[in-house]
Amino acid sequence: MSKARLPIPEPEPARIFAALGDRTRLSLLTRLSDGQPRSIAALSVDTNLTRQAVTKHLHVLEEAGIVRSTRIGRESRFTYRPEPIAEAKSYLDRVTAQWDDALLRLKHFVEDDPGGGRSA
Amino acid sequence: MSKARLPIPEPEPARIFAALGDRTRLSLLTRLSDGQPRSIAALSVDTNLTRQAVTKHLHVLEEAGIVRSTRIGRESRFTYRPEPIAEAKSYLDRVTAQWDDALLRLKHFVEDDPGGGRSA
DNA sequence: AGAAAAGGCAACTTATTGGTTGCATATCCG
DNA sequence: CGGATATGCAACCAATAAGTTGCCTTTTCT
Numbered sequence: 001m002s003k004a005r006l007p008i009p010e011p012e013p014a015r016i017f018a019a020l021g022d023r024t025r026l027s028l029l030t031r032l033s034d035g036q037p038r039s040i041a042a043l044s045v046d047t048n049l050t051r052q053a054v055t056k057h058l059h060v061l062e063e064a065g066i067v068r069s070t071r072i073g074r075e076s077r078f079t080y081r082p083e084p085i086a087e088a089k090s091y092l093d094r095v096t097a098q099w100d101d102a103l104l105r106l107k108h109f110v111e112d113d114p115g116g117g118r119s120a
Numbered sequence: 121m122s123k124a125r126l127p128i129p130e131p132e133p134a135r136i137f138a139a140l141g142d143r144t145r146l147s148l149l150t151r152l153s154d155g156q157p158r159s160i161a162a163l164s165v166d167t168n169l170t171r172q173a174v175t176k177h178l179h180v181l182e183e184a185g186i187v188r189s190t191r192i193g194r195e196s197r198f199t200y201r202p203e204p205i206a207e208a209k210s211y212l213d214r215v216t217a218q219w220d221d222a223l224l225r226l227k228h229f230v231e232d233d234p235g236g237g238r239s240a
Numbered sequence: 241a242g243a244a245a246a247g248g249c250a251a252c253t254t255a256t257t258g259g260t261t262g263c264a265t266a267t268c269c270g
Numbered sequence: 271c272g273g274a275t276a277t278g279c280a281a282c283c284a285a286t287a288a289g290t291t292g293c294c295t296t297t298t299c300t
Contacts, residue, residue, distance in 0.1 A: 030215065033219045041247085050289070055247080082216065088212055092205055098154055170259075171276085173258070195267090
């Protein structure tokens with residue numbers, strides 16, 4: 001039994017965040033998140049970078065699972081995939097939840113113990 | 121009138137995401153997000169990295185505004201700051217919102233035009 | 241067929257990152 | 271005071287990232 005090949009490697013949060021950690025890639029992301037597939041050429045206009053630079057950024061996004069590429073004729077179309085962004089949000093939600101939980105505990109501690117716990 | 125100095129540079133989303141794009145820093149973040157300030161030494165135990173490596177990661181988090189450091193006696197305490205994480209979530213929410221919006225438009229388009237818009 | 245359009249691939253350069261070691265400084269404590 | 275604790279600072283190193291240029295292949299379109 002060989003391990004089933006995953007079509008998409010399900011990248012960990014760190015890889016997703018790293019892919020988002022660049023202005024150019026965030027810009028590409030916001031353009032693609034309207035659901036419209038776009039070619040590299042289309043994504044390269046309105047940028048001062050070369051087509052190859054844009055290509056590299058798109059590959060970074062693709063390896064993070066944030067976009068998918070499909071070759072159609074002579075062009076390759078990049079399409080937004082929502083799952084990794086959802087995973088990133090979920091991760092941040094857990095961080096926030098732990099923080100909120102800590103605040104709540106502190107509040108209860110103070111309220112339930114007006115003396116602040118000091119025995120003196 | 122000189123521009124008022126911001127105590128914290130209010131980093132852009134890309135910088136925040138970049139700071140989150142590393143396993144070690146995510147690990148430090150989850151430890152600090154319980155609200156407890158910790159010294160560098162305390163954050164360096166349970167890691168195979170050197171203290172200086174941890175220090176560098178903490179500085180990256182600090183420059184992204186995610187933690188704040190305060191020197192107390194001979195040690196510097198790092199404390200979690202929730203604002204940048206909230207900003208990151210808000211950014212991802214906007215991406216998701218645009219995506220959802222696009223899906224909704226598509227749904228309406230299909231429902232309002234059962235012929236798919238093809239005149240032939 | 242032949243030019244134009246869209247990409248892929250590879251080599252190369254520069255800057256940044258992640259990590260290390262060594263040493264100096266500041267505190268705390270008995 | 272003097273040792274242990276906690277950190278800061280600087281130099282240095284290897285790997286990766288960001289971006290470029292040059293060239294070759296595949297499609298389209300007329």
